[in-house]
Amino acid sequence: xxxxxRITLTxxxxxxxxxxxxxxxxxxxxxxxxxxxxxxxxCEHGVCGACTLELNGKAVRGCLTLAVQADGGTVTTVExxxxxxxxxxxxxxxxxxxxxxxGFCTPGMLASALSYIERGGSDDRQAIRDHISGNYCxxxxxQSVVDAISDVIREGDGA
Amino acid sequence: MKxxxxxxxxxxxxxxxxxxxxxxDGEAQPLAGxxxxxxxxxxxxxxxxxxxxxxxxxxxxxxxxxxxxxxxxAMTTYRELQDDPALQAVxxxxxxxxxxxxxxxxxxxxxxxxxxxADAAAEMPALMMTLNAVxxxxxxxxxxxxxxxxxxxxxxETACEPDELLVAVRVPVAQPGExxxxxxxxxxxxxxxxxxxxxxxxxxxxxxGLAVGFFxxxxxxxxVPAFEEALTGTDGSEAAIAAALPKLDAIExxxxxxxxxxTRRHYAGVALKRALKEMLA
Ligand SMILES: Cc1cc2nc3c(=O)[nH]c(=O)nc-3n(C[C@H](O)[C@H](O)[C@H](O)COP(=O)(O)OP(=O)(O)OC[C@H]3O[C@@H](n4cnc5c(N)ncnc54)[C@H](O)[C@@H]3O)c2cc1C
Ligand code: FES
Ligand code: FES
Numbered sequence: 001x002x003x004x005x006r007i008t009l010t011x012x013x014x015x016x017x018x019x020x021x022x023x024x025x026x027x028x029x030x031x032x033x034x035x036x037x038x039x040x041x042x043c044e045h046g047v048c049g050a051c052t053l054e055l056n057g058k059a060v061r062g063c064l065t066l067a068v069q070a071d072g073g074t075v076t077t078v079e080x081x082x083x084x085x086x087x088x089x090x091x092x093x094x095x096x097x098x099x100x101x102x103g104f105c106t107p108g109m110l111a112s113a114l115s116y117i118e119r120g121g122s123d124d125r126q127a128i129r130d131h132i133s134g135n136y137c138x139x140x141x142x143q144s145v146v147d148a149i150s151d152v153i154r155e156g157d158g159a
Numbered sequence: 160m161k162x163x164x165x166x167x168x169x170x171x172x173x174x175x176x177x178x179x180x181x182x183x184d185g186e187a188q189p190l191a192g193x194x195x196x197x198x199x200x201x202x203x204x205x206x207x208x209x210x211x212x213x214x215x216x217x218x219x220x221x222x223x224x225x226x227x228x229x230x231x232x233a234m235t236t237y238r239e240l241q242d243d244p245a246l247q248a249v250x251x252x253x254x255x256x257x258x259x260x261x262x263x264x265x266x267x268x269x270x271x272x273x274x275x276x277a278d279a280a281a282e283m284p285a286l287m288m289t290l291n292a293v294x295x296x297x298x299x300x301x302x303x304x305x306x307x308x309x310x311x312x313x314x315x316e317t318a319c320e321p322d323e324l325l326v327a328v329r330v331p332v333a334q335p336g337e338x339x340x341x342x343x344x345x346x347x348x349x350x351x352x353x354x355x356x357x358x359x360x361x362x363x364x365x366x367x368g369l370a371v372g373f374f375x376x377x378x379x380x381x382x383v384p385a386f387e388e389a390l391t392g393t394d395g396s397e398a399a400i401a402a403a404l405p406k407l408d409a410i411e412x413x414x415x416x417x418x419x420x421x422t423r424r425h426y427a428g429v430a431l432k433r434a435l436k437e438m439l440a
Contacts, residue, residue, distance in 0.1 A: 001166040001209065022167035022210075025197070044160060045198035046264060058238065058266040064197040065267065068167055069214065115262060133348040134261025 007071040011036070012080030020067045027051040027062025029070075030077060038078040038107050042136070049135030052108035053077050059115040078107035087114060089155065093148035101139035109135050113149045123153040162200035166209045173218040173297060173324065179211050180322045181299050187211050189324060191234060191272035194264050219271065219326060224248065228293075228329040233271025240270065248332035251290060251339040251357060255282045258341075261349040271325045274310070277317045277379060279413075280351035282343070284311050284380035289357040289372035292330040298323035311379040337361055337368075340438030342430045343375070346417075351375065353418055354426035356434050363439055365392050376412055376427050383409045395439050397432070404428055 008017040011034055018033055025044075030036045030053070042048035044063045051062035054076040081087035087110055093099070100106045109132065116131045128146045137145060170176040180187050188207035190196055199205035213219055219234040222243050229249055231240070240246055241256050259265060259273075259282050273283040274294065287294070287307035294305045296319055305318045307328070312318060319325055333339070343355030352375035361368030369387045374380045386406035393399035407427065414420040 001168050003164060003166055005167065021164070023162045023164050025161070028161070044201045046194060049261070049263065052263050059263040060266050061194070061263050063201070064193050064264075066167075066193070066197075068169075069193070069212065112261075112263065130257075130348040131262060133350075134263060 005068045005071070007068055009070050009072065010074045012076060012083060022066060022068050024067045025063050026055070026060075026065040026067050026070050026075070027053065029067035030062065030075070036077050036079055040104055040107055042104070047134075047136070048105075049108040049112060049132075050105055052111040052135065054081075054111060054115070059111050078110055081110065081114065089152050090114060090117070090148070093151045093155075094145075097144045097148040097151065099140060099144040099148040105135060105137040105139075109137065109145060113145075113152075117149065117152055121153065123150040125150065160201050160203060162197065163203060163206045165200075165207055167212065168209065169212040169215045171215045173216055173326070176211055176213065176216055176324060177297060177299060177322070179209070180324070183209050183211075185321050189213050189275070191269040191275070192236060192267040194260070194268035195272060195276050195278070213271075213324070219324075222246075224332070225329070227332055227334075229332055230327050230329045231270055232327050233275075233325045234269050235271070236267060236269050237265035241265070249290070249330050250333055251286055251341060251359060252330070254339060254341040255286055255357065258282060258343055258345070258349070258352075258355075264349075270328060274307075274328065275317060275319055275325045277311050277315050278351070279314060279377060279379050280353075280355075280375035281380070282352070282355065282357070282374060285355070285357050285372035285374035287328060287330070288380055288382055289359050289370045290330050291370070292328050294318075294328050295326045296323045297326045302326070308382065311381075314378045316379075334361065338363055338438055340434035342434035342437070344426045344430055352430075354423050354430050356427065356430045358431075358434050358438055360438070364394065366390055366395050367392070371431070373410065373427055376423055377410050378413060381410065383407060385409060395435050400428075400432055400435065404431075 006019050027039050039053050040050040042050035046061050046064045053062050056073050112135050128149050186208035190210045190212045220232045223230045246253050273281050292307040294310050296303050310318050340358035343352035355374045357372040359370045369391045389403035389406050412420040412424045
């Protein structure tokens with residue numbers, strides 16, 4: 001039984017080992033301890049999607065995952081998605097389509113959208129909307145976000 | 160907000176987890192996917208002293224066909240269910256899964272967590288009742304089984320005692336000729352339902368062997384035997400549904416900050432009509 005734990009995990013390709021308070025959630029650990037501030041924190045109860053990032057190849061809520069639960073795992077944040085080139089087409093489409101204004105939702109939106117695209121999601125607008133229904137955006141009205149995602153699917157170079 | 164401080168442990172066997180729970184005198188809580196428990200802790204409506212992480216327990220994992228049953232381990236995530244070809248044998252679950260929360264939540268949320276939590280608006284409890292599934296529990300006195308129809312007792316209240324763990328659920332696979340319906344009314348895709356319904360029937364012309372599970376209507380998922388009887392033997396037409404709907408008087412519909420009890424009752428009827436129509440089409 002423990003209130004602090006040593007965890008070792010791979011973040012954006014780099015192995016990191018640290019002692020964390022077990023109550024620390026994954027997104028706070030990444031932002032405050034690792035210094036990766038790309039993932040954002042909004043609601044802290046799983047609703048807004050701003051903290052969405054990749055754990056062991058799957059999109060998860062960084063605010064609903066404890067850092068200790070990621071021990072031994074592989075994390076990819078929005079920074080890692082950019083560095084590896086995986087999000088290139090999507091980021092270009094977001095820029096072209098004006099799919100961000102303040103950008104607060106964007107890291108989570110990109111992680112969510114990428115998981116949809118990489119799993120072979122269709123370019124049907126309603127299907128895209130249903131998929132990103134767990135990511136709040138207070139600026140764009142979603143129209144341009146859907147445009148960007150469907151662009152990447154149609155171009156076929158995002159997957 | 161952030162979760163309050165707590166102790167954390169990650170047992171490697173079911174026996175170890177059960178002894179941790181038994182030794183904690185009600186201060187310990189199991190952690191499955193954390194997709195309900197973490198929000199409750201961050202809101203500080205839950206503040207367990209000890210979290211017993213179930214992620215390392217092999218006995219709680221796996222999906223296996225056992226004759227006419229599909230046995231699903233408690234720690235199976237919605238995503239693992241969605242990806243498993245064995246799920247084709249239980250089409251009702253496959254129909255409902257896309258409506259449960261969002262991709263990132265489904266990647267971690269588990270079937271055992273949903274059943275143990277027993278949110279009144281959650282899909283899984285109603286599905287398990289409709290399918291006559293059997294819930295497997297383990298506790299200090301050994302294993303026991305509870306039919307899903309007797310498992311849900313009220314708001315976040317189930318037959319699972321604090322020193323017990325939900326181990327698995329056994330779900331009957333679909334029989335030839337069996338048909339299924341599902342519909343829920345939500346404000347946004349992936350939200351908890353304002354009212355929803357899951358249907359199973361062994362025949363449709365006329366309707367036979369009917370089971371209808373409601374969720375998001377009252378303090379728990381429920382079935383109404385008098386309502387199922389009233390629709391059985393009919394053709395499921397608008398008139399037959401209208402004649403059966405008064406039997407829903409047996410439900411204590413609940414209102415909340417979003418919708419009133421009357422609106423909920425209306426929505427339950429709408430969800431039912433849509434699910435039946437699609438099922439009979
Ligand atoms: C934004 C959002 C939207 C959502 N929308 C929906 C929705 O539309 N429909 C829906 O049904 N759910 C929804 N959920 C909840 C989600 O489905 C949860 O995953 C689920 O309710 C709980 O599963 P979990 O594995 O995360 O359990 P946890 O949160 O880890 O645990 C839930 C409770 O069950 C107990 N528990 C867990 N496993 C066991 C076990 N094996 N034995 C005994 N007790 C156990 C825990 O102690 C806790 O009290 C949503 C969640 C979020 C964040
Ligand atoms: S901060 Fe995690 S979903 Fe809002
Ligand atoms: S761009 Fe501002 S919240 Fe989405």
